[in-house]
Amino acid sequence: MKTQTAFTPTTEPVLSLTNYEVKDEDLPEFRDMKFENINQLDLDHPGANDAEYRRRRDYIASLAKKFRETGIITDVEYTPEEQKVWRYVAEELEEIQAKHASKFYLQAKKDLGISNERIPQLTEMNKRLKQLSNFRLAPIEGLVETRAFLSWLSWRTMLSTQYIRHTSRPEYTPEPDIVHESIGHIPMFTNRNFADFSQLIGHGARIASEEQLEELGRLYWFTVEFGLVEEDGDIKAYGAGLLSSFGELENAFTESVEHRPFDLAQVINTPYDYSDMQPILYVIPSYSYLKETTRKYIESFGKK
Numbered sequence: 001m002k003t004q005t006a007f008t009p010t011t012e013p014v015l016s017l018t019n020y021e022v023k024d025e026d027l028p029e030f031r032d033m034k035f036e037n038i039n040q041l042d043l044d045h046p047g048a049n050d051a052e053y054r055r056r057r058d059y060i061a062s063l064a065k066k067f068r069e070t071g072i073i074t075d076v077e078y079t080p081e082e083q084k085v086w087r088y089v090a091e092e093l094e095e096i097q098a099k100h101a102s103k104f105y106l107q108a109k110k111d112l113g114i115s116n117e118r119i120p121q122l123t124e125m126n127k128r129l130k131q132l133s134n135f136r137l138a139p140i141e142g143l144v145e146t147r148a149f150l151s152w153l154s155w156r157t158m159l160s161t162q163y164i165r166h167t168s169r170p171e172y173t174p175e176p177d178i179v180h181e182s183i184g185h186i187p188m189f190t191n192r193n194f195a196d197f198s199q200l201i202g203h204g205a206r207i208a209s210e211e212q213l214e215e216l217g218r219l220y221w222f223t224v225e226f227g228l229v230e231e232d233g234d235i236k237a238y239g240a241g242l243l244s245s246f247g248e249l250e251n252a253f254t255e256s257v258e259h260r261p262f263d264l265a266q267v268i269n270t271p272y273d274y275s276d277m278q279p280i281l282y283v284i285p286s287y288s289y290l291k292e293t294t295r296k297y298i299e300s301f302g303k304k
């Protein structure tokens, strides 16, 4: 995750590592989130020189800003061109996912009602998430810095973009977009163990030293983004960076990638390069194992 801007929640409910319930009234005020220049595109972004794309991004960003004022998510009326990008990517991914994605994930996508036909709205996914694991999504206009992004997970909330990648390169995005969020991340939040694990990372981020935050960033990277899981004797993908990229997902199951059993001490000390294909991936034995191991690790934060 890249650094863009800082945010510290102003309310501080008591941290708990065992009570995973977060009620709507326990949430900090979204209006307290202050972001600047969060919607700027890098010069090498495929849409950087497309004035129409930039106008569209500004409009969708304005909806996220409005959400922070009102607490109400506005559905985006996606254009036929945006829907076309979605259909292309969703169909291509579905084919590779059938071979390599975690069974839980494949079922969860159906449970959430995500289809190849149209871009899902955060509001409809929120309704299902609330029933399944009491997780929620909040719109955001771009990347936020690591501690801020992870901290929201402690309130069982994922900040999620709503725009879609540029039409000139549907297979590629240098930043999260609605494809990465809804095809990559969101289905896994329907898994209670995974949702609890995400919340634990959020708790950790709020109390971590700078060094611990770096460790948490690696844990997040090798699980939430690039995690593999053992399922019925097979190895499958559950990480969003794998599940939302044709190239990464295929590559993850070639000879060039080493699969290692998940070892927390090793994972938090393994640096990664986000601009290249991953040479090493870690395999968890189960989502409950990941949750329990992470809980013990986060509990150690206060004791150091």
Ligand SMILES: [Fe+2]
Pocket (backbone or CB within 6 Å): 176, 180, 185, 225, 240, 241
């Ligand atoms: Fe991601």
